[in-house]
Amino acid sequence: MSKTATLGPEAQFRAFLAEGKFMIQRAKDSGRYVFYPRVAVPGTGETGLDWVEASGDGVVYSTTVVRNRPEKGGDYNVALIDLAEGPRMMSRVVDVEPTAVKIGMKVRARVAALDGQPQVLFTPL
Amino acid sequence: MSKSLRGTAACVGVGMVGCGEAPGRSAMELLAESVHIALAEAGLNIADVDGVFAATAVHSMPAMSVAEYLGVRPRFSNGSNIGGSSFQAHALNAALALEAGLCDVAVIAYGSNQRSAGGFTSISEPMPYEAAFKPRNPITAYALAAARHMHEFGTTRTHMAEVAVAARQWANLNPDAFARGPLSIDDVLNARIINDPLGKLDCCLVTDGGAAMVMTRADRAKDRPKAPVYLLGAAMAHHHRMISCMPALTVSAAVDSGPRAFEMAGVARKDIDLLMLYDAFTINTILFLEDLGFCAKGEGGPFVSGGRIAPGGPLPVNTSGGGLSCVHPGMYGLYTMIEAVTQIRGEAGARQVKNAKVALAHGNGGVLSSQVTSIWGSEATL
Numbered sequence: 001m002s003k004t005a006t007l008g009p010e011a012q013f014r015a016f017l018a019e020g021k022f023m024i025q026r027a028k029d030s031g032r033y034v035f036y037p038r039v040a041v042p043g044t045g046e047t048g049l050d051w052v053e054a055s056g057d058g059v060v061y062s063t064t065v066v067r068n069r070p071e072k073g074g075d076y077n078v079a080l081i082d083l084a085e086g087p088r089m090m091s092r093v094v095d096v097e098p099t100a101v102k103i104g105m106k107v108r109a110r111v112a113a114l115d116g117q118p119q120v121l122f123t124p125l
Numbered sequence: 126m127s128k129s130l131r132g133t134a135a136c137v138g139v140g141m142v143g144c145g146e147a148p149g150r151s152a153m154e155l156l157a158e159s160v161h162i163a164l165a166e167a168g169l170n171i172a173d174v175d176g177v178f179a180a181t182a183v184h185s186m187p188a189m190s191v192a193e194y195l196g197v198r199p200r201f202s203n204g205s206n207i208g209g210s211s212f213q214a215h216a217l218n219a220a221l222a223l224e225a226g227l228c229d230v231a232v233i234a235y236g237s238n239q240r241s242a243g244g245f246t247s248i249s250e251p252m253p254y255e256a257a258f259k260p261r262n263p264i265t266a267y268a269l270a271a272a273r274h275m276h277e278f279g280t281t282r283t284h285m286a287e288v289a290v291a292a293r294q295w296a297n298l299n300p301d302a303f304a305r306g307p308l309s310i311d312d313v314l315n316a317r318i319i320n321d322p323l324g325k326l327d328c329c330l331v332t333d334g335g336a337a338m339v340m341t342r343a344d345r346a347k348d349r350p351k352a353p354v355y356l357l358g359a360a361m362a363h364h365h366r367m368i369s370c371m372p373a374l375t376v377s378a379a380v381d382s383g384p385r386a387f388e389m390a391g392v393a394r395k396d397i398d399l400l401m402l403y404d405a406f407t408i409n410t411i412l413f414l415e416d417l418g419f420c421a422k423g424e425g426g427p428f429v430s431g432g433r434i435a436p437g438g439p440l441p442v443n444t445s446g447g448g449l450s451c452v453h454p455g456m457y458g459l460y461t462m463i464e465a466v467t468q469i470r471g472e473a474g475a476r477q478v479k480n481a482k483v484a485l486a487h488g489n490g491g492v493l494s495s496q497v498t499s500i501w502g503s504e505a506t507l
């Protein structure tokens with residue numbers, strides 16, 4: 001039985017996050033960007049995915065405020081962000097009132113702790 | 126070209142129990158009681174059943190659990206779970222298995238005691254690239270879809286409230302509906318916001334309930350006590366599991382399942398006498414009316430306004446009261462088919478749609494993920 005030394009895409013993504021880096025995949029041949037991390041491009045099967053640093057630029061595609069009791073931490077934002085590279089991801093827009101987050105808002109990514117784990121969060125530009 | 130399943134199988138019995146609150150009973154007990162009611166309607170016995178189709182939110186291997194509980198040794202079973210639309214998919218799979226002779230009497234079954242057991246339950250795993258942000262799914266996902274629909278098309282919370290009010294008006298005609306009584310647009314708008322823009326009354330009920338349907342081949346359906354209701358067409362489609370992977374939040378996979386189901390059924394939209402659209406949230410009804418082609422994309426909000434889909438309106442939608450006001454034990458899809466059958470049989474009482482011959486029952490699962498459209502018709506439509 002063989003043993004593969006390299007991390008799978010999910011573990012690699014999280015390892016990059018632990019280093020403070022937001023990395024996404026890009027297909028060698030088509031140049032297509034892929035998120036979330038996969039072993040091959042979804043729908044085409046193209047392999048040869050390189051890790052590249054995301055530009056961090058994004059636009060809010062949709063947003064909601066999860067209403068939450070103050071004693072449970074209060075209201076918070078959940079948003080879908082369209083990355084400049086094409087893929088969409090779920091995240092939170094922070095450093096702003098959750099109700100102030102609007103569709104179409106330009107945002108920038110940063111890696112920061114959420115509940116003790118490094119995650120990609122966004123702030124308004 | 127696939128061989129058409131149109132009219133090859135029929136529903137010959139339906140059963141429901143504990144529609145609303147059923148304290149002291151397990152999900153399986155509610156499911157099994159429903160099966161026995163449906164079999165009695167069909168003039169059949171549990172010993173006749175050789176096909177089992179089931180999904181619940183509490184059983185990881187539901188086909189085995191259900192067959193064991195009922196004492197059935199199925200020749201064919203299917204316990205696949207694609208959320209609330211599983212049962213439309215089971216009807217399609219049952220029709221395939223019946224046509225192929227792999228079984229002769231198919232039971233489709235569901236049960237849940239979530240309300241009495243303490244609230245909404247799910248056996249869903251955490252979504253790997255979403256869970257960290259704590260979406261309160263499923264509602265967060267539907268709120269994101271509603272927000273996007275409002276942004277792109279000018280849909281308003283009042284439009285969505287129209288859906289809830291129409292559903293309640295239908296429920297007020299249905300003695301089995303759990304939420305009855307007056308409901309105004311303002312009541313819906315003023316209800317506590319759960320996930321913007323969705324308030325409490327934009328969300329489906331959290332109830333208990335068991336439901337079952339018996340299907341046989343058309344040749345065996347005619348000599349049953351109740352008039353058979355034929356599966357004219359059914360089709361499925363799904364594009365994503367996580368809401369962040371839905372290609373466009375304003376377009377569900379019903380744009381694919383709908384045309385395929387219509388093609389198999391050989392009917393046009395104008396032939397549909399009533400629609401049962403899985404209304405887990407008010408935005409669903411608007412989305413599915415658009416995606417199934419009953420109005421143009423983006424026009425669903427104005428389309429549902431002015432009582433168009435309410436009792437007395439030109440397009441009866443969710444005539445039982447739907448997931449919003451009749452029953453929603455967690456996976457509601459089977460109830461849409463049971464109401465379609467009830468209406469086509471002419472047994473819907475005060476909410477009966479006149480001369481209902483063809484009904485569309487559309488299931489939705491996950492976070493606007495799986496879409497399965499089924500179209501049912503009376504013998505006259507064959």
